[in-house]
Amino acid sequence: MIFRIRWIAITLCLLFSVISLAFLEAAEEGHKLRLTLLTASNEGTDFDLDNDEYRDRLIQLFSYRSYKQVNQEIVTVKKPERQVIPLLEGYELVLLLQDEQKYRIEVQAVIMKEGVPYVNTVLSILEEGVVFIGGPNTSQGALILALERAN
Amino acid sequence: MSDSDEKHTRNLYRSFLRQEIKRTDIQQAKKELISAHFSKEKPFFLKPAFSIPALSLAGAVMFALLVGRPLLEKIPVPVKKQSVRLEQAAQPVPLVSSVSPPGAPKALPVNPTLVDVKWAVSDVGPTMVYQKHFQDVPVTIIWVFPREGKL
Numbered sequence A: 001m002i003f004r005i006r007w008i009a010i011t012l013c014l015l016f017s018v019i020s021l022a023f024l025e026a027a028e029e030g031h032k033l034r035l036t037l038l039t040a041s042n043e044g045t046d047f048d049l050d051n052d053e054y055r056d057r058l059i060q061l062f063s064y065r066s067y068k069q070v071n072q073e074i075v076t077v078k079k080p081e082r083q084v085i086p087l088l089e090g091y092e093l094v095l096l097l098q099d100e101q102k103y104r105i106e107v108q109a110v111i112m113k114e115g116v117p118y119v120n121t122v123l124s125i126l127e128e129g130v131v132f133i134g135g136p137n138t139s140q141g142a143l144i145l146a147l148e149r150a151n
Numbered sequence B: 001m002s003d004s005d006e007k008h009t010r011n012l013y014r015s016f017l018r019q020e021i022k023r024t025d026i027q028q029a030k031k032e033l034i035s036a037h038f039s040k041e042k043p044f045f046l047k048p049a050f051s052i053p054a055l056s057l058a059g060a061v062m063f064a065l066l067v068g069r070p071l072l073e074k075i076p077v078p079v080k081k082q083s084v085r086l087e088q089a090a091q092p093v094p095l096v097s098s099v100s101p102p103g104a105p106k107a108l109p110v111n112p113t114l115v116d117v118k119w120a121v122s123d124v125g126p127t128m129v130y131q132k133h134f135q136d137v138p139v140t141i142i143w144v145f146p147r148e149g150k151l
Helices: A004-029 A052-061 B002-021 B022-038 B048-073
Strands: A031-040 A066-077 A082-086 A090-102 A106-114 A116-125 A130-138 A141-149 B115-121 B127-134 B135-145
Touching: A004 A066, A004 B048, A031 A052, A031 A090, A052 A066, A052 B127, A052 B135, A066 A082, A066 A090, A066 A130, A090 A116, A106 A130, A106 A141, A116 A130, A116 B135, A130 B115, B002 B022, B115 B127, B115 B135
Parallel strands: A130 B135
Antiparallel strands: A031 A066, A031 A141, A082 A090, A090 A106, A106 A116, A116 B115, A130 A141, B127 B135
C-alpha cells in the first residue's frame, strides 16, 4: 500500500513538473512590441507611410507637414534581456522589460546616441496602448518612434 | 532399506519439494518473512516517513505555482478601454520635466490609462509628456526639446 502511494505521488510530481515547465516556457516567450520609426519635417507635404492609420494620427498629434516611415519591426522583450535596436544616424533604442502582468507590461525605453541618453522613460502599457516618443533631430527631420503592443 | 524403497522415498521427497516450490502462497510467505526480518537498510530518503511528506510537499508547491499565479494575476483588474476618459488638453500639458529624478514621486494621471508613463527624463533638454485623443483613444506622447548644441 505504501509503495502504491509513493508511486502515485511520484507520478503526480512528474506530471506537475511537466505542466509547470510548459507554463514557465510559455511565460518566457516574452512580449512583442511593434516599433515604427518615422521622420517628420516641414519640407514638402509627402506622407510616405505603410499604414494609412498612422497618417491620420500624425496629422492630429503633430504639426509637421511631411512624414516618412523609415522602418517597422516587431521586437520581443523578455526578462532580463536588454534589447538594443539601431534607429537612425547613431541613435539607438534600448528596451528592457521590467514587470509583466496579465494585461499590462512595464518597459524601460531609452533613446540614446553615443552613450548620451536622449530620453529615458519607464512606460506601463496595456494591450492597446500606443506611445509616441520623439524629438531627436536627424538630417531627414525629427525622429518619431511609435511604440505599441503587438500581441 | 532396499533399493526399491530408497528409490521410492527419493521420489516422494522430490515430488514434495517440487510441489512446495510451485506453491505461490509459500513463496509469498517466504518473501514476506525475508522482507519483515532480513530486509536491507534503506536510505533515509526512501523511507515512507520521509518520502511521502516530501513528495506531498513538492506536489503542493507545484500546485501552488500552477494555481496560485493566475489567482494573483487576477487581483489587478485591468480597466476597459471604454471607461478611460481623459480630458483632451487644448495645449500639451507637461507632466514630467527633465529635472525630475527617476525615484521622485510623479504627478501623473490619476486614472489608469492605456499607457502610464512612470517617469521620463532627458539629459539633453526639457521633456514633455502629454496625451491627445485620437478616435476616443488617448495617445501618449513623450517629446524632448533638445537644448542648443545637445545631440
